[in-house]
Amino acid sequence: MTMKPIRQLLCLIALLALVSPAFARVKLVALPDRARVVVSLSHPDVTLLEEERMLPLQKGGNQIDFSWRGVNIDANSIQIRLLTAPEQVNIINTSYPPNENALIWQVFSPVAKEERVRISYIIGGLTREVAYRAVSEPDEKSLALRNYLKLRNHSGEDIVDAEFGIGYGASFKKSIQHEESLELLSERIDALPIKKILTWDSAQQPWDPEYVKSTVGLPLTYVIKNDKVSKLGVHTLLPGKARIFIKTKEQPEKEGDKPGEGVAFTGEDWAGLTPVDREMKLYIGQSRDVKVTQRKVREDRVNIRRNNGNNPVLWDTDELYKIEIENFKKVAVDVVIVEHFPGYWKIVENSHAAAFKKKDAFTFEFHLNLPAESTGAKKTTINFNLNRLNVQGNEPSSY
Amino acid sequence: MKTVVSRLVRIHLLAVIAFGCTAFDSHARINVVTLPGRDTVQLTIYNSADLTLVKETRVLTFKQGLNRLEFSWANTLIDPTSVEFRALTNADKVEVLDVSFPARVTNTLEWRIASEVAGEVKCEIRYFTSGISWGADYVVEADQKEKQMQLAGSVRVNNHSGEDYENAQIRLVVGVVRLVQSIVDLARQGQPIGEVPKPGSAVPMMPPAAKFDAMRGMGRAVGEAEMRQREVVKEALSEYFLYTVEGRDTVANGWSKRMPSFKAAEVPITSYYKYERERWGDIVMRYYKFTNAVPSKLGKEPLPDGGVMAFRTVTKDNLYSFVGRTAVKYIPIGETVEMELGNDAEVMVKPTLMSWGKVDLAFDPFGNVKGWTTKESWQFEIQNSKEIEVVLDIRRNFGGDWSMVTEQAYEKVDATKVKMVLPLKPLEKRTITYELTTRHGSNATK
Numbered sequence: 001m002t003m004k005p006i007r008q009l010l011c012l013i014a015l016l017a018l019v020s021p022a023f024a025r026v027k028l029v030a031l032p033d034r035a036r037v038v039v040s041l042s043h044p045d046v047t048l049l050e051e052e053r054m055l056p057l058q059k060g061g062n063q064i065d066f067s068w069r070g071v072n073i074d075a076n077s078i079q080i081r082l083l084t085a086p087e088q089v090n091i092i093n094t095s096y097p098p099n100e101n102a103l104i105w106q107v108f109s110p111v112a113k114e115e116r117v118r119i120s121y122i123i124g125g126l127t128r129e130v131a132y133r134a135v136s137e138p139d140e141k142s143l144a145l146r147n148y149l150k151l152r153n154h155s156g157e158d159i160v161d162a163e164f165g166i167g168y169g170a171s172f173k174k175s176i177q178h179e180e181s182l183e184l185l186s187e188r189i190d191a192l193p194i195k196k197i198l199t200w201d202s203a204q205q206p207w208d209p210e211y212v213k214s215t216v217g218l219p220l221t222y223v224i225k226n227d228k229v230s231k232l233g234v235h236t237l238l239p240g241k242a243r244i245f246i247k248t249k250e251q252p253e254k255e256g257d258k259p260g261e262g263v264a265f266t267g268e269d270w271a272g273l274t275p276v277d278r279e280m281k282l283y284i285g286q287s288r289d290v291k292v293t294q295r296k297v298r299e300d301r302v303n304i305r306r307n308n309g310n311n312p313v314l315w316d317t318d319e320l321y322k323i324e325i326e327n328f329k330k331v332a333v334d335v336v337i338v339e340h341f342p343g344y345w346k347i348v349e350n351s352h353a354a355a356f357k358k359k360d361a362f363t364f365e366f367h368l369n370l371p372a373e374s375t376g377a378k379k380t381t382i383n384f385n386l387n388r389l390n391v392q393g394n395e396p397s398s399y
Numbered sequence: 400m401k402t403v404v405s406r407l408v409r410i411h412l413l414a415v416i417a418f419g420c421t422a423f424d425s426h427a428r429i430n431v432v433t434l435p436g437r438d439t440v441q442l443t444i445y446n447s448a449d450l451t452l453v454k455e456t457r458v459l460t461f462k463q464g465l466n467r468l469e470f471s472w473a474n475t476l477i478d479p480t481s482v483e484f485r486a487l488t489n490a491d492k493v494e495v496l497d498v499s500f501p502a503r504v505t506n507t508l509e510w511r512i513a514s515e516v517a518g519e520v521k522c523e524i525r526y527f528t529s530g531i532s533w534g535a536d537y538v539v540e541a542d543q544k545e546k547q548m549q550l551a552g553s554v555r556v557n558n559h560s561g562e563d564y565e566n567a568q569i570r571l572v573v574g575v576v577r578l579v580q581s582i583v584d585l586a587r588q589g590q591p592i593g594e595v596p597k598p599g600s601a602v603p604m605m606p607p608a609a610k611f612d613a614m615r616g617m618g619r620a621v622g623e624a625e626m627r628q629r630e631v632v633k634e635a636l637s638e639y640f641l642y643t644v645e646g647r648d649t650v651a652n653g654w655s656k657r658m659p660s661f662k663a664a665e666v667p668i669t670s671y672y673k674y675e676r677e678r679w680g681d682i683v684m685r686y687y688k689f690t691n692a693v694p695s696k697l698g699k700e701p702l703p704d705g706g707v708m709a710f711r712t713v714t715k716d717n718l719y720s721f722v723g724r725t726a727v728k729y730i731p732i733g734e735t736v737e738m739e740l741g742n743d744a745e746v747m748v749k750p751t752l753m754s755w756g757k758v759d760l761a762f763d764p765f766g767n768v769k770g771w772t773t774k775e776s777w778q779f780e781i782q783n784s785k786e787i788e789v790v791l792d793i794r795r796n797f798g799g800d801w802s803m804v805t806e807q808a809y810e811k812v813d814a815t816k817v818k819m820v821l822p823l824k825p826l827e828k829r830t831i832t833y834e835l836t837t838r839h840g841s842n843a844t845k
Contacts, residue, residue: 040720042713044744048721077708077724079538081717091659092629094553098653120710120719165713167720236745236784273744275784277828307766314760314768344756361755361775390757392768399752 032056035116037159041128041151042167044238049159050120057089057109064117067102071156072124080105083116125154126176128166130240131183132271135263136222138247139331140196145224147187147237153180168235189231195223200292200325201338207294217286218335220267224280237274244268244284289328290335290370297322302387316389318348323382327370337366341386343395349385362397408472408562435459438521441568442650443641444533444556446703447575450582451531451560453477456487456523461514465496470524471507475561478585481527484510488521529582530560531650533571535660535705539687539738541722543712544787545670548687552702554631554642555657558650566647573703573729574639631660633700640701663696670787671737674748675794681750683791685723685743690735702730707738746789746823749780753832761841770841779831783823793819797835800843805833 036052055064066078075096082089092106109115129150136143149166153159153176165171169186176182198218209216222244227233244267250260267284274280298320305314327333342362350356355366370380388395435457443452459468470482479500486493492515499509514520533556540549554571558564629645642660650656671686673679687709692698706726710719723740730736754776761770783789796816803809809819821829838844 038718040713040718043721043723046721048710048719050718076536076706079708079710079719093648093659094657096655096657122721165718165720275745275747275782276826278782305760305762305766307762309765313762313766358753359751361752390760390771392757395757396755399755 034160037162038171039126039159039162039164040167042165047123047126047128048120049123049126049162050118052083052116052118054114054116055107057107057113057115059109059112061092062107062109064105064107065102066105066119067100069101071101073101074122074124075101075103077120077122078103079120081118081120083118085113085115089115123155123157125152125156126159127152127154130186130238130271132240132242134192134222134242134244136194136244136246136266140194140222140246142191142193143222143244145187145189145192146185147189149184149186151176151182151184153178153182192224192230192232195334197221197223198287198290198333198335199338200290200335202294203338203340205292209291209293215288216291217288218290218292219283220285220287222282222284224274224282225277226274226280227277233276236276237271237280239273240271242269242271242280242282244282287329287333290333291326291328292323292335292337293325294321294323296320313392315391316387317391319386319388321382321384321386323366325368325370325380325382326375327373327380328375329372331372333370335368335370337368337382339364339366340397341388342397343388344390345386345388347384347386349383351381351383355382361399408475408477409470437565439568440564440566441570442531442556442564443570443572444531445572445574445576446533446535447572448578448582449529449532450576450578451528452525453528453564454523454525456521458519458521461493461512461517461520463514463517466512466514468510468512469507470510472526472562473506475506476528476530476583476586477506477562478527478529478582479506479508479588480585481525481582482508483525484512485523485525486520487523488519489514489516492516493520493522527582527585528560528562529586530558531564532557532559535703536657537702537705537707537727539707539709539722540717540719541668541670541687541709541711545668545687545711545789547665548668548689549662549664550666550689550697551662552660552705553657554644554660555655556648556650557655558652561652563649563651565649565651567650568646569644569648569650571642571644572636572639573642573701574637576639629658631658640703661699666696670789671792672743672746672789673792673794675796676750677796679742681748682742683744683746683748685740685746686737687722687740688735688737688790690733691730692733698732701732702727704729709738709740745784746791747780747782747784748791748793751778751780752776753778759838759842763841768840770843771839772842773837773839775835775837777833777835781821781823781827781829781831783825783827786825788825789823791821791823793821795819797837800838800845802836803833804836805831807831807833809833 032053032055034051035054038050040048040050080091082091088110090108092108095104095106096102097104129152131148131150133146133148134143151164151174156178158175158177160175161173162175163171163173166186172184174182174184198220200218205218206212206216224230225232226237243265245263246266248262248264250262252259269282269284271280271282296319298318300318301312301315302318303316304312307313323337325335325337340363347356352366352368355368356364357367358364366382368380371378374380437455438457440453440455443454445451468484484495494513496511496513499511501507501509533554536553536555538551538553540551542548556569556571632643632645634641634643644658648656648658666689669688671688673684673686689695690697691702704727706724708724709722711722712718713720725739725741727736727738752775754774756774757771758774759770759772760768763769779793781791783791794812794816797803798815803817807819809817812818819831821831823829
């Protein structure tokens with residue numbers, strides 16, 4: 001049996017007469033319940049809890065003793081706001097006793113009354129994370145996306161009937177006990193269009209698969225665009241783990257029945273923060289049905305300039321590359337070929353100009369749609385001729 | 400019920416009954432005849448050093464002739480070299496002849512005072528103590544559109560001096576004073592090591608009953624003057640600013656007390672974002688920018704350095720969203736400041752070097768390259784995912800002989816830095832570009 005930690009969040013009111021002799025602050029007059037609890041999870045690292053309580057104030061001076069045990073409250077973050085009559089009631093000062101998780105507000109009220117106050121503080125251990133689960137259609141053209149909010153409460157405090165806000169969308173009401181975790185479905189989008197892309201990166205994958213013992217796998221990425229077309233585009237998608245499944249047909253229970261529907265897990269990735277109109281790329285596995293072979297067919301130094309010692313100090317290059325791509329799949333597939341060239345260069349000839357896309361000064365890509373079963377004589381072949389210019393051997397490759 | 404007095408600073412008026420004994424004879428010092436309490440106490444607390452000037456007044460009964468007055472301060476952090484005595488009444492008839500620090504007695508001094516009058520004399524005793532500090536803190540409550548804020552300032556006094564100060568007038572000094580020796584070191588001189596409580600640590604000498612009494616002090620006094628928030632009166636004083644907290648307060652040893660200092664509503668702010676790769680990498684930092692000036696509903700006094708908690712109200716009933724916490728530097732009147740509130744991914748800056756070229760090669764007489772020029776094309780994708788207007792400040796640092804061509808307005812901050820300030824509408828996306836030419840080696844013209 002596990003022991004429940006000692007925890008208690010107290011709001012004690014010690015009332016003082018206007019003129020009085022010595023008083024101990026432990027004099028307890030009332031223990032008002034929380035009238036409302038609001039949890040703000042909009043900040044990525046900090047959880048703010050706001051609670052409202054009805055405090056019975058006596059005419060004159062009142063001491064409100066706010067103390068906690070076993071709850072991870074940032075004492076310096078605690079704020080109190082008067083909601084009923086802020087123009088009448090005054091917070092005179094705040095005292096912090098030594099070696100205690102407590103503070104004391106000295107409050108003056110001109111009349112005996114109930115005052116609704118809102119106490120705000122940063123609480124540790126009450127965290128949120130986002131998780132995505134998606135089930136792709138068998139053709140991998142669209143998927144059903146579920147966005148879950150996971151709440152974990154290790155704050156030491158039971159949070160009862162609290163309004164939770166995550167920075168977008170409507171807030172929702174939930175209770176979560178100490179040491180409890182909750183998973184809530186926060187968004188559900190069906191038939192969300194996706195792009196499936198295989199990527200061959202000349203800096204990551206081997207150029208000639210013939211020299212590699214195992215079959216080379218090409219990273220497989222699902223691309224989800226956070227826009228209206230994708231039935232998204234309302235808010236930034238928060239980072240979280242994304243698990244992707246694909247629909248499968250299950251064997252019928254008995255002969256003659258229709259095949260049932262099931263799913264198979266195809267992979268997972270950490271989704272990055274994705275603002276509206278930008279792409280979320282999920283690398284979920286590899287494809288081994290597309291084969292890429294790249295060769296440098298020609299590499300000549302030209303236009304060599306030498307110093308008086310006949311040493312080359314500056315030159316250009318004339319380089320010819322050939323990329324052969326075979327698709328063994330029975331369906332067409334999108335492939336991106338990524339090339340990296342540091343320094344100053346220019347493309348002289350390019351067999352696939354329409355597919356060419358310059359990403360930055362040192363990177364360009366070919367975006368190809370490979371026909372189904374385009375192998376052998378049907379394979380796709382890219383040739384490009386590139387000149388590096390004014391090479392000294394110290395050219396930058398990144399920025 | 401009698402409560403235990405928690406004061407550790409004591410003053411004894413000694414009966415001079417044995418003139419045969421010298422002032423250095425400790426056996427004569429047991430003749431305590433009065434134990435006068437403090438009538439008033441004033442704390443002037445500095446925030447730039449661990450230093451507080453304590454001024455207390457007491458009424459002492461002198462006899463005509465020689466009087467011996469013992470002042471002791473066991474288990475406190477008082478600087479013995481700073482203790483001064485002066486008579487406030489009959490000042491011309493009461494004279495300090497000398498002051499001695501008795502051998503083998505710690506934390507005690509003895510004044511020999513010649514008095515021409517017999518009877519009560521109001522006296523002032525001044526000394527420095529360490530262990531009391533104060534700090535400012537601020538709460539920012541920005542409105543939903545982040546156009547205005549309510550700025551509430553507080554001062555917090557922390558007492559770890561070993562001594563309770565009851566009903567003290569509290570004055571706080573904003574400014575930097577120079578000390579050639581720290582007060583805590585001076586306080587420790589002449590005391591066995593380990594006896595003096597360290598500032599910030601639990602004070603061992605305070606008995607539970609004394610704590611009870613301190614609580615009484617904390618709970619004391621909701622008198623007429625305390626029915627409202629205390630005003631903190633601010634006045635300029637040389638290079639310092641003096642804050643005087645209205646009324647009297649008790650700050651018991653080990654306790655801290657936070658008092659409201661000011662509250663200004665509708666202070667205009669700019670939701671300001673900065674991108675400078677050399678400082679923060681590829682993240683965008685968020686700031687609230689405001690001016691400590693009268694048109695901004697501030698500007699009545701400089702704002703001391705201190706911590707800031709920033710919230711934004713996000714609903715009609717003013718629920719908070721936590722924005723960030725930071726520290727601000729001392730803000731003189733008239734200065735515009737930026738409160739750094741951390742990274743905010745809702746404003747994105749994505750720089751891309753789109754092309755890089757090396758041209759205009761020059762050679763020396765030996766055929767080696769002596770000069771060249773690089774040309775760079777940069778593209779910045781900018782996105783404000785927030786539903787409010789913000790201002791984005793992009794800074795770029797360039798070295799050498801450089802020139803920049805762009806359609807984007809920019810300001811040259813210094814020889815190596817440019818600044819582009821872009822107001823962004825809610826949810827605005829924008830791309831800016833510039834061409835950078837840098838001349839190297841002999842191509843450099845400056």
